Amino acid sequence: MSTVAFVALVVILVPRMPRWDRVKQSFFSGEQFADSFPRLLDAFVLDLKIFAWSVPVILGFGMLVALARVSRNPALFPIRALCVIYVDLMRGVPVLLWIYLIGFGVPGLGLERPWNSPLLWGTVALCLTYSSYVSEVFRSGIEGVHESQRAAARSLGLTHGQALRLVVIPQAVRRVIPPLMNDLVSLQKDVALVSLIGPIEILRQAGIDKSKFANFTPYVVAAVIFLCITVPLTRTADWLLARERRRTGATRVAA
Amino acid sequence: MNAHLSIRGVHKAFGRNEVLRGVSLDVPRGNVVAFIGASGSGKSTLLRCINLLEPIDDGEIVLDGTDISAPGFDANVARRDVGLVFQNYNLFPHMNVMRNITLALTHAAGAEKSAAEASAMDLLTRFGLADKARAYPEHLSGGQQQRVAIIRAVALKPSVLLLDEVTAALDPQLVGEVLDLIAELRTSGMTMLMATHEMSFAHSIADTVCFLHDGTIHESGTPQEVLDAPREERTRTFLARTNRR
Ligand SMILES: Nc1ncnc2c1ncn2[C@@H]1O[C@H](COP(=O)(O)OP(=O)(O)OP(=O)(O)O)[C@@H](O)[C@H]1O
Numbered sequence: 001m002s003t004v005a006f007v008a009l010v011v012i013l014v015p016r017m018p019r020w021d022r023v024k025q026s027f028f029s030g031e032q033f034a035d036s037f038p039r040l041l042d043a044f045v046l047d048l049k050i051f052a053w054s055v056p057v058i059l060g061f062g063m064l065v066a067l068a069r070v071s072r073n074p075a076l077f078p079i080r081a082l083c084v085i086y087v088d089l090m091r092g093v094p095v096l097l098w099i100y101l102i103g104f105g106v107p108g109l110g111l112e113r114p115w116n117s118p119l120l121w122g123t124v125a126l127c128l129t130y131s132s133y134v135s136e137v138f139r140s141g142i143e144g145v146h147e148s149q150r151a152a153a154r155s156l157g158l159t160h161g162q163a164l165r166l167v168v169i170p171q172a173v174r175r176v177i178p179p180l181m182n183d184l185v186s187l188q189k190d191v192a193l194v195s196l197i198g199p200i201e202i203l204r205q206a207g208i209d210k211s212k213f214a215n216f217t218p219y220v221v222a223a224v225i226f227l228c229i230t231v232p233l234t235r236t237a238d239w240l241l242a243r244e245r246r247r248t249g250a251t252r253v254a255a
Numbered sequence: 256m257n258a259h260l261s262i263r264g265v266h267k268a269f270g271r272n273e274v275l276r277g278v279s280l281d282v283p284r285g286n287v288v289a290f291i292g293a294s295g296s297g298k299s300t301l302l303r304c305i306n307l308l309e310p311i312d313d314g315e316i317v318l319d320g321t322d323i324s325a326p327g328f329d330a331n332v333a334r335r336d337v338g339l340v341f342q343n344y345n346l347f348p349h350m351n352v353m354r355n356i357t358l359a360l361t362h363a364a365g366a367e368k369s370a371a372e373a374s375a376m377d378l379l380t381r382f383g384l385a386d387k388a389r390a391y392p393e394h395l396s397g398g399q400q401q402r403v404a405i406i407r408a409v410a411l412k413p414s415v416l417l418l419d420e421v422t423a424a425l426d427p428q429l430v431g432e433v434l435d436l437i438a439e440l441r442t443s444g445m446t447m448l449m450a451t452h453e454m455s456f457a458h459s460i461a462d463t464v465c466f467l468h469d470g471t472i473h474e475s476g477t478p479q480e481v482l483d484a485p486r487e488e489r490t491r492t493f494l495a496r497t498n499r500r
């Protein structure tokens with residue numbers, strides 16, 4: 001009810017603002033919208049491609065780092081230490097900065113084509129940062145699986161590796177799907193940051209359109225396109241989280 | 256020495272805490288041994304050591320004449336021969352009953368999936384759980400979960416079964432079904448070592464009762480000897496305290 005009232009107020013009041021006509025013209029021009037939409041949608045394909053390439057890399061690498069960090073083998077100590085440093089470094093600096101540093105820095109070394117593409121290294125930077133976030137999510141999931149599960153698996157004669165692969169990891173992954181989805185929603189948006197070092201994806205195309213037509217509507221178009229992807233993703237993540245809460249809540253009562 | 260399982264001078268410490276200080280015991284084939292003792296006396300630790308879940312500091316665990324605790328021995332192979340069932344069942348919650356039972360059969364014992372499922376189904380049928388084969392652990396009662404956990408261990412055809420207070424987490428009305436299963440396993444000739452607080456059950460099923468105290472087997476003998484007419488003062492105090500509860 002209050003939502004309806006609020007929306008009604010906005011709809012009635014905003015057009016009465018003194019500059020509304022100008023804003024309407026430069027942000028919500030229907031003509032400009034129709035003109036930019038196909039071009040931006042085309043450019044958005046690159047975002048989707050970067051996203052699609054990054055996700056498996058991030059999940060795989062994130063899991064490897066998580067496994068290294070929870071390992072107890074004394075021989076793996078150097079790798080554990082390396083992983084801690086890596087995660088701290090990646091998490092301690094904004095994604096954008098890593099994209100600049102790696103995306104401009106590595107091609108600046110004078111590598112041959114195609115190894116000098118900012119698109120490539122921007123994506124690498126994105127993967128490295130997000131892998132560190134995801135590794136922490138996986139690590140908390142693995143540590144959340146009770147020690148007795150591992151003991152049960154080992155007592156049946158399964159090897160350490162089998163116990164991890166068949167018993168611990170599947171339970172850990174199930175637990176962390178909701179936070180994982182949240183990271184993927186952020187990733188979907190942060191893909192656009194790669195545009196800041198060159199590649200013409202949706203955000204950059206919107207910038208080009210804006211300058212060409214002296215109109216901000218392309219940005220609104222880009223926002224709408226993003227929302228079409230991120231809102232369903234977010235809703236799914238929330239739904240999974242609620243389901244997980246209900247499930248674990250239920251078992252706690254039963255136990 | 257023709258004991259099925261020999262525990263010889265087993266020592267185990269956690270840091271400064273010396274839990275086992277020389278436990279020795281010979282178990283003939285098909286015998287049932289009940290370990291009793293106060294909380295913290297090392298019953299669980301001893302069973303976990305026999306299953307090699309915990310490395311022992313000193314001593315030997317000899318199964319059918321082989322020292323399975325020897326450094327070179329493949330612990331994963333030994334563990335298949337020595338089943339362990341836990342107080343809290345520890346079923347795998349993300350797998351249904353069938354997969355809980357067949358997992359180690361197919362992945363550790365190298366059985367074909369179909370053969371593993373057939374033998375699991377046989378066991379489930381024998382113990383009245385055939386209709387639960389596709390159910391997930393969270394949908395089973397505690398008694399059913401613990402029976403599945405025992406079947407999961409038995410499916411590997413271990414030569415010794417270790418039971419760690421398998422009824423302690425159960426509601427009283429669910430204890431019976433689990434004890435019946437254990438009694439049935441005894442009839443089939445399974446060698447079993449169990450930690451228990453169920454004195455009357457120990458009395459009726461065990462061939463030998465061992466009272467653990469101070470890191471050693473303080474007193475052992477038939478149930479009649481140890482439970483009805485204990486010779487040691489400590490045993491008497493312990494039993495008096497348990498019976499009053
Ligand atoms: N993994 C471990 N790390 C450190 N100490 C341990 C560990 N497991 C057991 N202990 C210690 O060993 C001692 C014996 O524990 P254990 O669980 O074997 O006793 P218990 O006889 O099974 O007791 P309960 O009847 O309560 O099950 C206790 O003092 C316990 O704190």
Ligand SMILES: [Mg+2]
Binds near residue numbers: 298299300419420450
């Ligand atoms: Mg115990």
